[in-house]
Amino acid sequence: MAISFEVTARCPETGARVGKLHTPHGSISTPVFMPVGTQATVKTMAPEELKKLGAEIILSNTYHLYLRPGDDLIAEAGGLHAFMNWDRAILTDSGGFQIFSLDAFRKITEEGVTFRSHIDGSEHFISPEKAIEIQTNLGADIIMAFDECIPYPCTYEYARESTLRTTRWAERCLTAHHSQKQALFGIVQGGMYRDLRELSARDLVALDFPGYAVGGLSVGEPKALMYEVLDYTVPLLPADKPRYLMGVGTPDCILESVARGIDMFDCVLPTRIARNGTVFTRRGRLVVRNAEYARDFRPLDPECSCYTCRNYSRAYIRHLIKANEILGLRLTTIHNLAFLLNLMAEIREHIVRGSFAAFKAEYLGGIINE
Amino acid sequence: MAISFEVTARCPETGARVGKLHTPHGSISTPVFMPVGTQATVKTMAPEELKKLGAEIILSNTYHLYLRPGDDLIAEAGGLHAFMNWDRAILTDSGGFQIFSLDAFRKITEEGVTFRSHIDGSEHFISPEKAIEIQTNLGADIIMAFDECIPYPCTYEYARESTLRTTRWAERCLTAHHSQKQALFGIVQGGMYRDLRELSARDLVALDFPGYAVGGLSVGEPKALMYEVLDYTVPLLPADKPRYLMGVGTPDCILESVARGIDMFDCVLPTRIARNGTVFTRRGRLVVRNAEYARDFRPLDPECSCYTCRNYSRAYIRHLIKANEILGLRLTTIHNLAFLLNLMAEIREHIVRGSFAAFKAEYLGGIINE
Numbered sequence: 001m002a003i004s005f006e007v008t009a010r011c012p013e014t015g016a017r018v019g020k021l022h023t024p025h026g027s028i029s030t031p032v033f034m035p036v037g038t039q040a041t042v043k044t045m046a047p048e049e050l051k052k053l054g055a056e057i058i059l060s061n062t063y064h065l066y067l068r069p070g071d072d073l074i075a076e077a078g079g080l081h082a083f084m085n086w087d088r089a090i091l092t093d094s095g096g097f098q099i100f101s102l103d104a105f106r107k108i109t110e111e112g113v114t115f116r117s118h119i120d121g122s123e124h125f126i127s128p129e130k131a132i133e134i135q136t137n138l139g140a141d142i143i144m145a146f147d148e149c150i151p152y153p154c155t156y157e158y159a160r161e162s163t164l165r166t167t168r169w170a171e172r173c174l175t176a177h178h179s180q181k182q183a184l185f186g187i188v189q190g191g192m193y194r195d196l197r198e199l200s201a202r203d204l205v206a207l208d209f210p211g212y213a214v215g216g217l218s219v220g221e222p223k224a225l226m227y228e229v230l231d232y233t234v235p236l237l238p239a240d241k242p243r244y245l246m247g248v249g250t251p252d253c254i255l256e257s258v259a260r261g262i263d264m265f266d267c268v269l270p271t272r273i274a275r276n277g278t279v280f281t282r283r284g285r286l287v288v289r290n291a292e293y294a295r296d297f298r299p300l301d302p303e304c305s306c307y308t309c310r311n312y313s314r315a316y317i318r319h320l321i322k323a324n325e326i327l328g329l330r331l332t333t334i335h336n337l338a339f340l341l342n343l344m345a346e347i348r349e350h351i352v353r354g355s356f357a358a359f360k361a362e363y364l365g366g367i368i369n370e
Numbered sequence: 371m372a373i374s375f376e377v378t379a380r381c382p383e384t385g386a387r388v389g390k391l392h393t394p395h396g397s398i399s400t401p402v403f404m405p406v407g408t409q410a411t412v413k414t415m416a417p418e419e420l421k422k423l424g425a426e427i428i429l430s431n432t433y434h435l436y437l438r439p440g441d442d443l444i445a446e447a448g449g450l451h452a453f454m455n456w457d458r459a460i461l462t463d464s465g466g467f468q469i470f471s472l473d474a475f476r477k478i479t480e481e482g483v484t485f486r487s488h489i490d491g492s493e494h495f496i497s498p499e500k501a502i503e504i505q506t507n508l509g510a511d512i513i514m515a516f517d518e519c520i521p522y523p524c525t526y527e528y529a530r531e532s533t534l535r536t537t538r539w540a541e542r543c544l545t546a547h548h549s550q551k552q553a554l555f556g557i558v559q560g561g562m563y564r565d566l567r568e569l570s571a572r573d574l575v576a577l578d579f580p581g582y583a584v585g586g587l588s589v590g591e592p593k594a595l596m597y598e599v600l601d602y603t604v605p606l607l608p609a610d611k612p613r614y615l616m617g618v619g620t621p622d623c624i625l626e627s628v629a630r631g632i633d634m635f636d637c638v639l640p641t642r643i644a645r646n647g648t649v650f651t652r653r654g655r656l657v658v659r660n661a662e663y664a665r666d667f668r669p670l671d672p673e674c675s676c677y678t679c680r681n682y683s684r685a686y687i688r689h690l691i692k693a694n695e696i697l698g699l700r701l702t703t704i705h706n707l708a709f710l711l712n713l714m715a716e717i718r719e720h721i722v723r724g725s726f727a728a729f730k731a732e733y734l735g736g737i738i739n740e
Contacts, residue, residue, distance in 0.1 A: 041690060041697045069664065069689040077667055077685060085681045294439065297447055311455045315447060319439040320411060326696055327411045 015261035063098035079139030159191035284369030306338035385631035433468035449509030529561035654739030676708035
């Protein structure tokens with residue numbers, strides 16, 4: 001087995017749990033947030049900086065790396081870990097989400113998906129087998145089955161057709177997957193339809209993947225609906241295997257999802273809003289590029305002890321961002337990642353101490369601007 | 371005195387010398403290269419990274435900081451050191467070079483210069499007194515007299531008129547300068563005319579500045595002409611005071627200028643070409659963004675031991691730059707600055723050991739692509 005997972009503590013009042021996920025590139029404390037390194041780099045960050053923040057696993061995107069620089073080139077470099085100088089764990093998605101998010105022409109058949117590159121318009125075809133081949137070349141510790149992420153809203157008929165096809169694709173991924181060093185996770189789909197989620201979960205659990213993702217959420221639906229889907233989907237997944245909620249990464253959604261038994265998260269939002277000059281604080285988001293912070297010499301978040309908050313003022317960071325200086329984007333990115341990784345550590349600590357439910361209520365009550 | 375300077379070793383064959391420049395923010399070994407932090411940040415770099423590279427002093431630009439975020443705001447932050455979290459030495463230029471490089475409307479009178487902001491087109495007026503006031507607000511350890519950088523080519527008549535005015539402005543700067551914590555350097559002008567350089571140097575030396583810059587070089591003239599001007603200008607400057615050649619920063623020009631008795635350098639070129647994907651190597655420049663490096667898994671410069679060259683391949687850095695990833699610009703910038711700062715350390719060592727002339731000849735002979 002490429003990975004193993006153990007649950008070490010449970011919250012008595014919610015579904016929250018603490019665990020250890022062991023991979024060939026180190027052990028990961030869960031619940032975990034995985035910073036996103038789409039193009040073999042977490043935007044603006046160096047690997048050592050991610051380590052200092054406590055990142056134990058990052059996510060990278062198969063779709064992007066397949067197109068540029070190419071998974072064959074990365075294999076030649078010795079795999080993604082060597083290519084990008086990151087010796088901790090990596091998870092790659094299957095490319096499905098990006099392909100189905102493309103505006104460019106695409107065609108879905110039983111065999112796979114035809115799409116055009118966002119870089120040069122060239123035509124490409126990815127099947128479940130091809131997605132596994134690419135991810136084998138990339139060499140991440142955890143790889144994902146090739147799925148269709150159903151849009152929201154979506155008709156029941158299409159959602160059903162797509163969900164059943166995603167399950168057939170998952171079987172083909174399993175068949176194509178041979179690496180002993182990589183763990184292949186299945187992805188539960190089903191849109192916002194309870195019976196389809198149940199169908200998807202039942203079929204995938206029967207295939208005995210070492211871990212399961214819940215896909216197709218955080219795609220534009222109301223948060224309450226996402227929590228509802230989690231309420232009935234998570235209990236269908238094996239309690240002894242890691243559960244990964246794809247594409248979620250705001251403090252409130254993380255807290256609510258951890259309470260529902262989710263172990264793993266990823267999201268581009270923390271790093272993307274950072275580059276737009278927006279940062280997390282304990283009371284919600286702060287748009288540091290706004291004029292009101294021009295002469296504000298306090299740190300981004302007075303309660304934060306990250307590198308950025310220890311050394312730089314809102315006024316300086318605002319100046320850097322207004323002047324298009326890269327250091328500004330680095331400092332806001334460091335803060336947002338530190339903020340989320342520290343939140344995950346707090347969450348784990350409170351689960352272990354039995355105080356998670358109270359912590360969650362207090363935290364959510366303190367958010368003014370989300 | 372805000373600074374003091376001592377020459378500790380001299381090359382027996384050339385004018386090269388090693389010295390120590392003591393400032394309120396630490397001592398600097400000369401000959402020194404000062405990385406340029408135009409907008410209160412050395413582009414892409416954090417202060418700790420500059421320290422790791424051995425940078426003991428950086429340069430920042432008065433013109434840019436006056437316009438944005440404003441020298442009054444920086445004074446309110448506690449000065450430039452506090453604002454940008456840099457506790458080593460800083461030199462600010464006078465703003466003259468940037469103003470005279472502007473395409474925007476400008477008018478020079480005896481009183482000063484009227485110009486338009488490159489940011490919002492607003493009209494501004496800077497006199498020698500105003501340049502000192504701004505630099506006092508910024509609080510750098512070394513500040514520069516307000517001068518006109520004469521373009522190349524230039525008529526003798528205009529060069530003479532401008533040079534005499536720059537000398538009068540230098541006197542006004544001295545009169546306006548009161549800070550005991552800041553050292554004000556004079557700038558020798560005179561274009562490419564020997565008698566004007568001699569006139570400028572003689573008049574400025576009579577004003578007894580604690581250091582002297584040679585300005586108006588590296589403005590488009592042939593390198594041989596620049597060396598010729600240095601040949602007759604540097605000997606006119608006091609031997610016991612630091613000599614600063616403004617705007618020079620390629621390995622060959624640094625070696626030739628050190629041989630002519632220059633102690634200090636600054637230039638945006640190393641960091642600017644880095645962001646274009648061009649790096650220094652011992653054999654000259656390498657354009658790592660070129661297709662030929664797509665599958666080149668060697669470091670940028672196999673003879674370099676910087677962070678970038680220890681950890682990343684040409685293929686990875688090329689990928690990052692092609693994919694517009696900030697880490698690519700960080701890695702090439704780190705390398706180019708490390709390369710130049712290491713070169714300065716080697717130069718100092720060879721001067722001390724008496725082998726500078728041989729080192730210079732060997733180095734210049736090895737450059738294939740400059």
